[in-house]
Amino acid sequence: MYLELEDIRKSYGSGDFVTQALCGVSMGVEKGEICVLLGPSGSGKSTLLNIIGGIDSADSGRITIDGRSIGQMNEKQLSDYRRKNLGYVFQSYNLIPNLTVRENIEVGAYLSASPLDTGDLIRVLGLEDHAHKLPSQLSGGQQQRCAIGRAIVKNPGILLCDEPTGALDSATGMEILRLIEKVNRTYGSCVIMVTHNEEIAAMADRIVRLRDGRIRSDRQNENRIPAASLQL
């Protein structure tokens, strides 16, 4: 397994107000897979994604990526881990407002010793006509494409997407999902995507369902359909 999680536990609060966010989650993702974490709000899927991303820590359990455990890493090592292995896409695009599309993507490229070619990536993203525009001059879908470009340009092993279509209309959402699939196929990144939309799960190689901090099901998607065929 490229990514392995063993008995991950996480709680918030203290005393009488403890909330168990994750209760012994174990799972794995192969390199190049698209894995969708599915579940309703509060099921712990975003918490799990953040722990995988090294921006939140588990109370207990073990996480290994490409054979390397990240559980005991200090802040500097975690930062280095994120820098080398991860790309992040959020529901809110979080682009830098006074940098152009190209420059926003370069912000990601800077982190890698061997980034993808920014020009090629902009074409893959379909943003060649908008490369010199500021985020405020783009539609929501274009901004999210730019955010994906920023995440993928450093050619990370894992692309983490937290509700990437949550703020978009269905057509634009479809467009983004197709792009994520294209990136996955083109660059071979492992994609872990959090969503509460059942339809999106259909494009995944692996579907993990969470409820109340526990994995309810974890299965390979035998009937995977391309993103272009999804009915959102």
Added chain:
Amino acid sequence: MKNPLRKRYLREIRQDAGKYIALFLFLTLTIGFCSGMDVASGSMISAYRESFTKYHVEDGHFLLEKEADAEILTAVKDQGAQVYPLFYQDFDQENGNTIRVYQNRSQVNLPCLMEGRLPEKNDEIVLDRLYAENNGLQEGDLCQLGDRPFTIVGTVALSDYSTMFRNNSDMMFNASVFSIALVTREAFASLDQSGLKYCYAWTYDDPPADNQESLDRSEDLMEAVLAAILGMSLEEAQARSEQVGTFMTLFEMLSGSGQGGLEHSLSQALEHFVGSDSNELKDFVPRPSNRAIMFTGDDLVTDNVFTNFFLYLLIVILAFVYAVTTRNTIEQEASVIGTLRASGYTIRELLVHYMTAPLLVSAAAAVAGNLLGYTLLKEVVVGLYYHSYSLPTYRTIWNGSAFVTTTVVPFIIILVVNALVIRRALSRTPLEFLRHDLSRQKRRGALPLPNWSFLSRFRARVLLQNIPAYLIMFIGVLLAGIMMVYGLMFSPLLAHFKEILVESRFADYQYILKDQAESDFAGAEKFAMLSLENDNEEVSVYGIREDSAYLPDLDFGARGEKVYISSAYADKYDLAPGSYIRLHEKYGDKAYTLEVGDVMYYEATLCVFLSLDHYVETFDLEEDYYNGYLSNEEIPDLDERDIATIITPEDLTLLADQLQDSMGTFFPVMSVFAVILFVLMIYLLTKLIIDRSAQSISMMKILGYSPEEINRLYNRATGIVALFSLLVSLPVSYFTLSLVLRVLLMRFNGWLTLYIAPWIYGVCLGLGLVCCLVVERIEMRRIHRIPMAMALKNVE
């Protein structure tokens, strides 16, 4: 690959131009003024020090009653020194000014020609440059010496009179009423010689290494001169050092202050030793003790200390303004920062990123400030110094230490303060940034507020949300308020001081006599006076009749052996009834410890009052001793030859006049700085609060609030805090001012009563209100520009 975030720097500066321009201008002005001050004073200190060699400045001088005979001159030479006659005469002008005339100098204390040329004809004269400026005198104008007119052909600076102290023990100097002048040798010889002063300067063949050595050697030289005067060998004179010491104290009192007037005793004492036709040493001033030479150098150095303290205070405030506004930017960009951190950007990379724009602006301001400092502002500062002191010409000297103190250190302060504040702001986890969970304290829910009106509660919430920003503003406005009070209070303070001096005078005329002289004038009352020293300065000791008509409040009978001191003395040295004061002779060994019985309201000088009997007993004088008269009118029946000096109310206000002269131009500059700082603080902080609240303001607009109503909600809170801070600054300024004035006046002889005219507080508040209204108008435009779409578009 270079970090693409660097492309943001200039864009950020452009987008936040208002903030950065304001900070740039203020920093430029501050650094410019301070570097100008440091460079100017550094260059002038250098010119001042070089002048000792360049213009062959004396190592000291002494004044004799008569022309020195060969024995005296030989005695000086035997001490390894060269001696030069520097005879002079003082001439009163019609306007009451005094001009001290020397003949052209060619050996010692050489003149630095500032304008025109030196006198060549016998009706030509050059004056001190500062005196000429202060009195509007130019080349070609006439100057009257006695009954002879002289044509002014130039102006000079004499290094032995860089500060215009008429006498070394004068309370203050005044270049508006006193000047030196040079005429040709022939012209000098042809002047009425009745007031000729036999002054001799000396220089050592082997210059002393430092002031202490100079003072030590001058003691030997003084003993040698005295021995020559007394007709003794040096060994004999040294053996009688106690008497010599006593003489010197008496000489000092006579020669310097014009308040001593013990010439009668001195003459008697000299006659006792060497007969009535001997010469007399009237003054003896080694260079380190010569305030006319040394005061300027001390002042230039002290000014630097004050300026740099002021600079660092401002820089720390500016650094915090930068840091708080940058922290605000970080809060606004929390999602971006969270994403960048989640993507692998390190805190260090982000720290460098967020510090760069402020540091770039600071660096640019430092460069601009230094350019200004070395050019325009240096000239302003030089103008201030040339307005106070009669300095020789100077050349601007690149001053490495000025660059460090006014540029490198401020830059480091900004860097460190920003690094600390921004590092702390960035020390949240990526998740906390993504969630905008940046509050240090755990959320405890909204602070309950009293049942105020909606507007008041809203403003209170704005205030509570921005406490760090308001704290910075409070400190900045506090400082601005203090500076504003400082800037405005100076002239009224001096005017008031003069008023109370005149009010508290105990007689319009104090006649100090050379020889005891009887007067039958009805209002004349005998008194005695001498000058002693505490550890710092001269103190006048008065012997007053117990039934004095001029000082009726002094009840010596009830005080026994205790003495009265003036309120100025009590204030300056924190003395109260029951305190002991120790006064000693300047050159002699005798010291007197007196117990303070009470304080008499008298602000003019530092003085001690004893009953005449107590005075005579304390100083071991004859029973009927006196050496002066108090009177409210001129005493007509005194022979001018018996009068050493007359002290009038105008003499008492010399300190105030000189402070007005030397510092009068500095304080308005401070007022301007204060207003700029005040506006800057309010502007930056108001802007910060509007920026932070842009989303809410957009929503308020959607809800139907007008920009004016929104202004009342957001900007008014800032205005209220600014005015409150200003209000607090007023009593604080009084407190700090009393401390500053105390430190300042410790350098001067005498005392100045602190007084801030009540109207100044009103003007400060008025100015503050106007500044607030101006800023509010500017910020109203910003509120107008916030689009309603902002609230609708934002997806977070």
